[in-house]
Amino acid sequence: MKFATPAGENPIDRLSVVGRPVPRIDGPRKVTGTARYAYERHDAVSNPAYGWIVGASIGRGRVVSIDTAAAQAAPGVLAVLSTLDFAPLAPGFRTTVHLFGGAQVQHYGQAIALVVADTFEEASAAAHLLTVEYEVAPGRYDLAAEAATAEPVADRDAPDYPVVDRIGDFEAAFAAAPVTVDQHYTTPDQTHAMMEPHATTAAWRDGKVTIWTSAQIVAWHRPDLAKWLGVTEGDVRLEAPFIGGGFGAKLIAQCDAPLAALGARAVGRPVKVTLQRPLVINNTTRRAGTHQHIRLGATRDGRLTAIGHVSLNGNLPGAFAEAAIAPTRLFYAAPNRYLTMKLAALDLAEGNDMRAPGEAPGLMALEIAMDELAEKLGMDPVALRIVNDTQVDPREPDRPFSERHFVECLRTGAERFGWDRRNPTPGAQSDGKWLIGMGMAGGFRLNLLLPSAARVRLEVDGGLTVETDMTDIGTGSYTILAQTAAEMMGVPLAAVTVRLGDSAYPVSAGSGGQFGANNATSGLYAACVKLREAVAARLGIDAADAEFRDGRVLSGDRSVALAEAVREGPLVAEDGITYGDLDEQFVQATFAAQFAEVAVDGFTGEMRVRRMLAVIDSGRVINPTTARSQVIGGMTMGVGAALMETLAVDVRHGTFITNDLGFYEVPVHGDIPHQEVVFLDYPDNKSSPMKAKGIGEIGLCGVAAAIANAVYNATGVRVRDYPITLDKHLAGLPRVA
Amino acid sequence: MLLPEWLLNRREFVAGAAASGALTTVPMVGPSPALAETAPTNAVRLDVNGEPHALTLDTRTTLLDTLREHLHLTGTKKGCDHGHCGACTVLVNGTRINACLSLAVMHDGDSVTTIEGLGTPDDMHEMQAAFVKHDGFQCGYCTPGQICSAVAVLAEVEQGVPSHVTGDLTAPMALSNIELRERMSGNICRCGAYSNIADAITEVAEARG
Numbered sequence: 001m002k003f004a005t006p007a008g009e010n011p012i013d014r015l016s017v018v019g020r021p022v023p024r025i026d027g028p029r030k031v032t033g034t035a036r037y038a039y040e041r042h043d044a045v046s047n048p049a050y051g052w053i054v055g056a057s058i059g060r061g062r063v064v065s066i067d068t069a070a071a072q073a074a075p076g077v078l079a080v081l082s083t084l085d086f087a088p089l090a091p092g093f094r095t096t097v098h099l100f101g102g103a104q105v106q107h108y109g110q111a112i113a114l115v116v117a118d119t120f121e122e123a124s125a126a127a128h129l130l131t132v133e134y135e136v137a138p139g140r141y142d143l144a145a146e147a148a149t150a151e152p153v154a155d156r157d158a159p160d161y162p163v164v165d166r167i168g169d170f171e172a173a174f175a176a177a178p179v180t181v182d183q184h185y186t187t188p189d190q191t192h193a194m195m196e197p198h199a200t201t202a203a204w205r206d207g208k209v210t211i212w213t214s215a216q217i218v219a220w221h222r223p224d225l226a227k228w229l230g231v232t233e234g235d236v237r238l239e240a241p242f243i244g245g246g247f248g249a250k251l252i253a254q255c256d257a258p259l260a261a262l263g264a265r266a267v268g269r270p271v272k273v274t275l276q277r278p279l280v281i282n283n284t285t286r287r288a289g290t291h292q293h294i295r296l297g298a299t300r301d302g303r304l305t306a307i308g309h310v311s312l313n314g315n316l317p318g319a320f321a322e323a324a325i326a327p328t329r330l331f332y333a334a335p336n337r338y339l340t341m342k343l344a345a346l347d348l349a350e351g352n353d354m355r356a357p358g359e360a361p362g363l364m365a366l367e368i369a370m371d372e373l374a375e376k377l378g379m380d381p382v383a384l385r386i387v388n389d390t391q392v393d394p395r396e397p398d399r400p401f402s403e404r405h406f407v408e409c410l411r412t413g414a415e416r417f418g419w420d421r422r423n424p425t426p427g428a429q430s431d432g433k434w435l436i437g438m439g440m441a442g443g444f445r446l447n448l449l450l451p452s453a454a455r456v457r458l459e460v461d462g463g464l465t466v467e468t469d470m471t472d473i474g475t476g477s478y479t480i481l482a483q484t485a486a487e488m489m490g491v492p493l494a495a496v497t498v499r500l501g502d503s504a505y506p507v508s509a510g511s512g513g514q515f516g517a518n519n520a521t522s523g524l525y526a527a528c529v530k531l532r533e534a535v536a537a538r539l540g541i542d543a544a545d546a547e548f549r550d551g552r553v554l555s556g557d558r559s560v561a562l563a564e565a566v567r568e569g570p571l572v573a574e575d576g577i578t579y580g581d582l583d584e585q586f587v588q589a590t591f592a593a594q595f596a597e598v599a600v601d602g603f604t605g606e607m608r609v610r611r612m613l614a615v616i617d618s619g620r621v622i623n624p625t626t627a628r629s630q631v632i633g634g635m636t637m638g639v640g641a642a643l644m645e646t647l648a649v650d651v652r653h654g655t656f657i658t659n660d661l662g663f664y665e666v667p668v669h670g671d672i673p674h675q676e677v678v679f680l681d682y683p684d685n686k687s688s689p690m691k692a693k694g695i696g697e698i699g700l701c702g703v704a705a706a707i708a709n710a711v712y713n714a715t716g717v718r719v720r721d722y723p724i725t726l727d728k729h730l731a732g733l734p735r736v737a
Numbered sequence: 738m739l740l741p742e743w744l745l746n747r748r749e750f751v752a753g754a755a756a757s758g759a760l761t762t763v764p765m766v767g768p769s770p771a772l773a774e775t776a777p778t779n780a781v782r783l784d785v786n787g788e789p790h791a792l793t794l795d796t797r798t799t800l801l802d803t804l805r806e807h808l809h810l811t812g813t814k815k816g817c818d819h820g821h822c823g824a825c826t827v828l829v830n831g832t833r834i835n836a837c838l839s840l841a842v843m844h845d846g847d848s849v850t851t852i853e854g855l856g857t858p859d860d861m862h863e864m865q866a867a868f869v870k871h872d873g874f875q876c877g878y879c880t881p882g883q884i885c886s887a888v889a890v891l892a893e894v895e896q897g898v899p900s901h902v903t904g905d906l907t908a909p910m911a912l913s914n915i916e917l918r919e920r921m922s923g924n925i926c927r928c929g930a931y932s933n934i935a936d937a938i939t940e941v942a943e944a945r946g
């Protein structure tokens with residue numbers, strides 16, 4: 001089904017199952033420990049051997065030799081795979097890294113060996129017996145030091161924008177503006193820190209391999225794995241029914257998958273491999289840190305006349321730039337604009353996608369700048385954003401937003417949060433020893449349209465089976481796909497079985513870029529339309545005017561049980577959604593207004609988040625329960641970004657020293673108060689037949705800045721260098737009683 | 738071999754385990770010590786979820802890997818193997834511990850309860866049911882640890898075990914929001930389900946009165 005014109009009324013609009021807060025259908029399995037993740041496939045694989053990955057302990061250079069003799073002779077060891085015995089695995093989709101093979105070390109922690117043994121303990125112990133000789137080359141590990149070498153660079157995911165994107169005359173408008181902000185902001189490298197480390201079990205049989213792995217997008221893994229293993233795609237079966245989080249880290253294959261398969265081939269036995277937690281951080285990908293220069297010029301009544309946003313970051317040669325300017329392109333009106341990105345070469349683990357790539361770090365800077373502008377104007381920060389709302393693409397005024405209700409997000413949020421109680425004077429509100437502050441920020445993230453397919457089968461018992469290679473990384477895919485099928489076919493939710501994450505099923509959009517829910521349900525919608533036609537044909541009913549409800553098919557005065565259609569055998573339909581140019585005709589995006597209240601210990605500078613609220617405009621909400629979870633998860637990650645998360649680089653050796661969950665701090669229960677989420681109800685008929693949009697990333701967008709602005713409101717000390725740790729404002733805190 | 742001068746100057750040998758440990762710059766190249774022929778093993782008796790097990794284990798085997806790899810009880814998760822994340826939380830003789838930080842041989846004769854011992858999909862423990870109701874999880878990977886911790890937290894409060902944030906140690910203990918959050922802070926949820934987890938635990942606590 002090609003979706004090329006805005007959706008009219010369709011069966012989803014009945015909202016008898018879709019749009020309801022039904023609990024996750026996979027919930028009972030997850031809470032009882034019976035959902036099996038990639039390293040846990042005792043049901044499918046017996047007697048696996050265990051692989052232990054060894055990462056390079058230099059930041060850049062060459063492996064000269066690896067003496068494997070002692071490891072090979074160690075008890076239980078079945079094989080040692082040395083990187084020197086393999087040709088480099090060609091970089092896969094969306095990456096520049098050789099995951100294994102060859103002598104070259106591109107970054108610290110790159111895999112250089114796999115030790116395979118009968119047991120986990122034997123593999124781990126033997127790995128420590130390798131003697132590795134390196135030739136160390138000088139590496140570039142410090143973004144500040146490399147800044148002068150940075151070059152302007154295009155946006156990988158939006159290559160049509162000019163590298164230096166100018167509209168109007170930014171310099172003149174900025175110079176003429178009566179009120180300006182001209183500041184620099186930094187965001188650190190971050191790691192996804194999903195709770196399940198990358199993991200793979202691999203088993204060969206007759207030249208074909210089955211790979212149980214933790215993959216967000218099955219179809220982004222399979223071709224690379226086939227290439228690396230020297231087999232056809234048809235010879236690779238990939239299964240990822242449960243994934244312990246990803247946040248971008250599992251979009252593309254990491255070294256565990258090819259190494260498990262290579263190891264299994266070498267020992268003639270299934271092999272399972274997981275990355276040790278420190279390897280997750282140094283071996284895989286990171287969200288690249290940024291240095292951002294933002295200049296805002298405004299009239300005295302708060303209208304932006306000039307926006308300048310220059311973002312610098314660093315990555316491996318040939319890799320992409322973190323598109324921190326992406327939100328600035330579309331968020332606020334301003335006739336004169338100057339946006340560009342610069343990229344320096346850095347020999348650190350590759351910068352790549354992490355939840356809301358571009359938007360998340362961009363808004364961390366832009367939305368502090370807006371707060372600074374509001375203060376200079378003596379204007380309320382909510383009002384400033386309302387004044388600068390735009391309903392069209394600032395660069396192409398003929399291109400409107402499909403739906404944009406950011407102003408309503410702001411107004412609703414201000415009212416619900418009690419924003420009028422905020423004291424606009426920073427450092428002036430206290431509660432005993434605590435300095436109290438409120439802050440807010442806007443959130444913006446594009447809605448992306450990708451093809452997605454599914455198969456749906458009406459079984460003879462009246463049940464429906466949905467199959468698609470879509471994954472559920474915690475997002476609720478199982479549940480919203482079941483809701484979609486139930487709504488389309490007029491059956492109860494309990495009648496639907498959903499099977500996911502298997503490369504034997506039709507190719508979906510997969511989980512990433514907050515594009516999973518809308519596209520995958522739309523692909524299933526298309527398959528269900530076909531199934532409805534097949535059912536109608538069997539029953540001799542005109543599909544066009546048939547209604548599917550309560551397990552029956554209704555047409556005119558006819559009412560036939562759905563089960564009648566499958567008396568002689570099940571009916572199967574397969575289809576997918578593809579898109580026309582509605583995302584070119586219209587800007588499709590999601591919006592948030594984020595509010596936070598913080599308390600800062602007046603003596604120690606310690607920060608506690610007391611209240612949080614997000615008001616979200618993201619089209620139709622397919623399941624308010626799972627959607628809310630996505631948003632509070634984003635808000636929680638935003639607290640981490642604001643107050644604690646940073647990959648500290650040892651610039652001598654090119655390694656992230658905050659390489660575990662003890663040093664890379666993420667929010668814990670004690671850091672997170674009760675969180676409120678409000679969804680506006682604006683189905684977007686230009687997005688898809690579901691009229692839904694992305695939900696998985698907008699919840700993160702703007703959160704860190706809202707907290708930063710709240711901390712400033714509490715203390716009067718403006719910190720522009722994330723994370724905001726107490727050492728950065730302690731000296732400037734106002735006196736408390 | 739001819740090398741450019743900068744490379745020669747910086748050339749250094751790094752020896753030893755190249756795994757994730759600290760970078761050693763000691764220029765030491767030589768044969769590594771060999772491991773013993775076979776690793777020592779020990780007999781371990783465990784009661785897991787009411788079932789007795791007699792195992793012979795490599796003494797290096799953690800309680801976590803014993804459960805996951807030997808008994809195939811994979812409900813208990815490995816998020817870090819370092820005692821940082823809480824995904825491996827189980828109850829040993831009624832007390833919650835990080836199973837990754839404990840060797841199986843330390844638990845001879847102990848009674849272990851894992852997530853599988855609390856309930857099944859068709860017959861969930863009240864805490865498991867509350868997590869489903871309040872959507873106290875997303876990916877589900879931290880979830881068994883959260884639930885085991887939550888069950889233990891309620892018991893700790895009942896028994897009057899104080900926490901870091903407990904104010905009056907002589908007053909009857911209540912599970913305030915901050916008590917709950919403090920006690921649960923050893924269980925990381927990167928999906929960020931904390932607010933819902935707190936609602937789930939609170940509901941179970943209140944139902945118990």
Ligand code: FES
Pocket residue numbers: 814815816817818819820821822823824825826835836837838
């Ligand atoms: S696996 Fe034990 S604390 Fe993380």
Ligand code: FES
Pocket residue numbers: 195244245474873874875876877878879880925926927928929930
């Ligand atoms: S549910 Fe994914 S880490 Fe908690």
